[in-house]
Amino acid sequence: MLHSMIKKSSLRKNSEVVYSPLVKELEDSIRRGMLAPGEQIPPENLLAEQFGISRSSVRLGLNLLETRGIVVKRPGKGTFVRNTAEESMTGKKTIRTVGINIMPPEERENWYSSKIMAALLPLCRERNLRLSVIDAEHPDSFSREFADALMLLFYNGSCEKLLALQRAGFETILFNRIFSHEKIAYVSVNYRYESEKAVRFLHDLGHEKTGLIAVRPDTSPSTALRESGYLDAMGQETFDPELTCLVGFGASDDYYTEKIEDFLKRKRKNFSAFFIPNGSLAGPAFLACMRLGIRVPEELELLCFDDIAYLYPVYRIPFHYIRMPLAAMTADAVKYLAARMEDPSVPVLKRLYPVEIRERNEKAK
Numbered sequence: 267m268l269h270s271m272i273k274k275s276s277l278r279k280n281s282e283v284v285y286s287p288l289v290k291e292l293e294d295s296i297r298r299g300m301l302a303p304g305e306q307i308p309p310e311n312l313l314a315e316q317f318g319i320s321r322s323s324v325r326l327g328l329n330l331l332e333t334r335g336i337v338v339k340r341p342g343k344g345t346f347v348r349n350t351a352e353e354s355m356t357g358k359k360t361i362r363t364v365g366i367n368i369m370p371p372e373e374r375e376n377w378y379s380s381k382i383m384a385a386l387l388p389l390c391r392e393r394n395l396r397l398s399v400i401d402a403e404h405p406d407s408f409s410r411e412f413a414d415a416l417m418l419l420f421y422n423g424s425c426e427k428l429l430a431l432q433r434a435g436f437e438t439i440l441f442n443r444i445f446s447h448e449k450i451a452y453v454s455v456n457y458r459y460e461s462e463k464a465v466r467f468l469h470d471l472g473h474e475k476t477g478l479i480a481v482r483p484d485t486s487p488s489t490a491l492r493e494s495g496y497l498d499a500m501g502q503e504t505f506d507p508e509l510t511c512l513v514g515f516g517a518s519d520d521y522y523t524e525k526i527e528d529f530l531k532r533k534r535k536n537f538s539a540f541f542i543p544n545g546s547l548a549g550p551a552f553l554a555c556m557r558l559g560i561r562v563p564e565e566l567e568l569l570c571f572d573d574i575a576y577l578y579p580v581y582r583i584p585f586h587y588i589r590m591p592l593a594a595m596t597a598d599a600v601k602y603l604a605a606r607m608e609d610p611s612v613p614v615l616k617r618l619y620p621v622e623i624r625e626r627n628e629k630a631k
Contacts, residue, residue: 285327288317290627296336296347302467303349307337315413333387335363335412362607363396365413365436367420378545378592379419381573382441385596386417393604415603417441418507422487426449436607439615451602451615453595457488459570460621461495464588465541467623468569469499473539479511479526479547486515492543492571508536513547522550527557528568534560538567539582545572552581569623578626589622 288330295301307313310324317324328345331337339345366386368379390397398412414436419430425447431438432449439451478496478537481489497503502573505512513522526547542551548570560566562583569586578585602615 273458274479282318285317285323285330288319288324289330292331293334293336298345301347303347305347306343307345307347309344310583312450321576322576326386333390333396334398335361336398360397361394362414362604363398363412364390364603365398365400365416367400367418378424378572381592382419382596385593386600389597389600393600395600395604398417414583415439415607417599417603418443437603437610439602440568441595441599453599453602453617454598455590455619455621457491457571458495458498458587459539460491461543462499463495464569464571464586464621464623465496465499467586468539468541471567472535472537473567475509475537476539476541477509477511477537478505478541479513479543479551480505481515481544481547482512483515486544488546489605496541496543508533515623519550522547523553523557526551526578527554529559530560530566532559534566540566540568542568542570542572543572545570548572548574548585548587549581552577552585555583556581575626586623586625591619591621595619 276306292301292307299381301307307328309320310317310328313324314321321498328339332339332345333497336348337345338348344520366383368383386397400413413436414429417439419441421440421443425445428438428440428450429447429516438451440454440458442452442454444452444454444456465476476496476499478492478493493505497505500506500509511526511533513525540551542548551568551570555562555566555568562568562585567586568583569588571588573589574585574587575589597616598617602612605612
């Protein structure tokens with residue numbers, strides 16, 4: 267069945283990894299039931315020919331599907347769609363699967379997911395855990411067959427939905443989301459407190475007034491908390507229009523660049539430092555400064571509350587940025603989920619992590 271479907275595929279190589287079309291089509295076929303549990307996947311050489319990629323790339327794609335717990339490899343026989351019912355009947359120990367909701371490649375925060383995945387994959391291999399990628403916006407819309415526990419990188423839902431997932435048998439932990447309910451686990455940065463510290467850091471450098479980019483209306487709780495931390499540090503209850511560049515949510519880089527450039531052109535004399543609460547706004551802010559000929563940091567100090575060190579080779583201007591302990595947070599989350607899947611009486615993990623303020627400039631390595 268898969269052979270004819272693949273031949274009709276219009277998917278081609280793109281700017282992502284070359285085996286992405288293979289992975290997507292196989293995963294979609296399995297989820298839709300076009301490939302049944304226990305059915306054998308076509309051989310690597312056939313897949314390589316049909317998708318126009320090398321056998322090594324096919325192997326990498328199948329390895330990814332195996333890591334997600336969707337297929338299993340049987341030495342000397344081939345690759346098969348995972349059959350959990352058969353595993354249960356034969357008494358074979360089921361490999362635990364962790365579901366993770368990450369943003370698709372085109373989303374702005376994909377870099378954030380990538381950092382977490384880089385830390386997560388070796389940890390899962392060490393603990394014999396598989397990964398299953400689930401819907402970023404609807405983490406409850408998936409089959410019990412594809413996950414035993416959930417690591418939610420993006421969650422804006424209610425406490426009750428999380429408790430319902432737990433009652434359904436899913437161990438869960440939130441990543442950079444804080445809930446006070448005693449049964450909800452999280453690993454997180456205290457965005458409000460750490461943002462206040464970051465703005466005070468600028469004050470300690472001699473900046474009495476710090477400007478801000480504020481996103482309105484904002485659907486991201488983390489950005490709203492960073493803005494609240496800014497207000498705390500500035501001793502304000504509401505945004506000062508002389509210090510605040512208001513922008514819309516989810517717009518294009520061109521839009522942000524134009525808004526920030528216009529604001530700096532009119533209001534820059536009111537402040538000597540600029541607080542950028544979200545990494546997706548950093549590039550537009552840097553470009554606006556370059557267009558206006560603003561010397562950084564001599565005329566304007568910049569601090570972004572995100573790990574944007576990767577932007578330095580592009581813009582080549584000094585800036586301060588925040589480095590979150592994502593690797594440590596990921597390790598603790600995996601350790602917790604693994605322990606809870608074995609023993610549900612393990613205490614609920616609620617842990618906050620400090621951030622590190624870093625400087626990126628010509629002398630930085």
